[in-house]
Amino acid sequence: MTIKKILVVDDSPTERLALSEVLVKSGxxxxxxxxxxxAVIKSKTEMPDLILMDVVMPGTNGYQATRTIVRDDVTRNIPVIICTSKGLETDKIWGLRQGAYDYMVKPLDHATLLEKIRAMG
Known part of the structure; x- marks a missing residue:
């Protein structure tokens, strides 16, 4: 699977912008x-190759959105990397149980994230 289009999900405009800039610069x-x-709606309308999902957001949180996306026939093959400030081991285990492909704790190391994305595709 080649990763070309990435859906960045975060309620923080600063976080979305910073991550978007790093990803766009990387092509x-x-x-x-x-x-x-x-995120659930755009996962279907945009059909991204990868989703970077925050957890703590108003309304549907990242765990719930991940679970919804990976259980839907249309979007189940889109890998989700949870990117959150929730760094406890139990948080990580819970995120992976929701169907996340990987779990990273903020502040994100952009080089590590890009390495993981490249390794996927």
Missing amino acids: YQVVTAESGDE
Whole structure:
């Protein structure tokens, strides 16, 4: 699977912008969403190759959105990397149980993230 289009989901405009800039400079097409609900909708309308999902957001949180996306026949093959400030081992285990492909703790090391993305595709 080649990763070309990435959906960045975060309720923080600063976080979305910073991550988008890093990804665009690395040659990826970026689509953004600011909530779990918007992420679920855009996962179907945009069909990204990868989703970077925050957890703590108003309304549908990142865990719930990830679970919804990976259980839907249309979007189940889109890998989700959870990118969150929730760094406890139990948080990570819970995120992976929701169907996340990987789990990274903020502040994100952009070089490590790009390495993981390249390794996927």
